[in-house]
Amino acid sequence: MITHERCLDAGQNKCCGALIALRNMILKSRVADMKEIVERVLISHGGDVSGSREKVRHYLGLLASTGKTDDQLFVLGRAYLNEILQPDSRYSGC
Secondary structure, three states, rough: OOHHHHHHOOOOOOHHHHHHHHHHHHHHHHHHHHHHHHHHHHHHHHHOOOOOOHHHHHHHHHHHHHOHHHHHHHHHHHHHHHHHHHHHHHOOOO
């Protein structure tokens, strides 16, 4: 009996090759979209955003995994960047 795990892990059977290829194609496309969204967020701020790229990329990656659309990711990314660069002292956690 061929199981899904055996096919993916062992690589002995070609039964899952098309599924793996499709998944990889979707992931590569999504990564390219994420890079573009991060760049749009950073450019839209217009000021010094040094050191923020990785934080924004990580945050948007988490949100993307929840199924947010590209437009939602852009809006949420801008809000997050604004909070990083100009935090509201009322929400400092202190």
